[in-house]
Amino acid sequence: ELKVEQNPLFLSMQEGKNYTIYCNYSTTSDRLYWYRQDPGKSLESLFVLLSNGAVKQEGRLMASLDTKARLSTLHITAAVHDLSATYFCAGRWGNEKLTFGTGTRLTIIP
């Protein structure tokens, strides 16, 4: 069974600073996804990482995947208030099955 852990669970950042969220998973997962969830809202897909060494960027967010280390990272550059949300990574295993990480609640402080 796939287990997915994220850290930190809570992150409070000042605007303009950089930080990284880490996602570790326990066994082989052939796909890694990052989602964003605003309070009381649904999950919005951010990135799909398909293979070892994959790197994807959208605006101030960049995600990467290291399958050998079983690690994915979500890097935030020059944070702005609009990025405040909960971020989940999720690993795919057993075909259509997703297991979500514990989530990182990000708060950007002016």
Place this chain on the structure above:
Amino acid sequence: DTEVTQTPKHLVMGMTNKKSLKCEQHMGHRAMYWYKQKAKKPPELMFVYSYEKLSINESVPSRFSPECPNSSLLNLHLHALQPEDSALYLCASSQIGDGHQPQHFGDGTRLSIL
């Protein structure tokens, strides 16, 4: 606006009631999912339908009964629920196969059991 539509958005029911949650997508996806999300927790998979057939049941109690009438619709029938079943219920859909595309989530139904 999400491409996966869930109704109702909110539902309050007693423990003896029977109700249904509905989910609809028109993206041509052949996999559909139900997740349960408690406050401040990640979504937990409940059921997966592939090509309108139940392919995964994550040991969900029988008081939850899924149904997939056709490739666009997914229902979750509820009966004799317990207070601990209060949660956000999310529906998702995706293509089947290589996982190159993410699952698309609806806005959810917030369920409260009295």
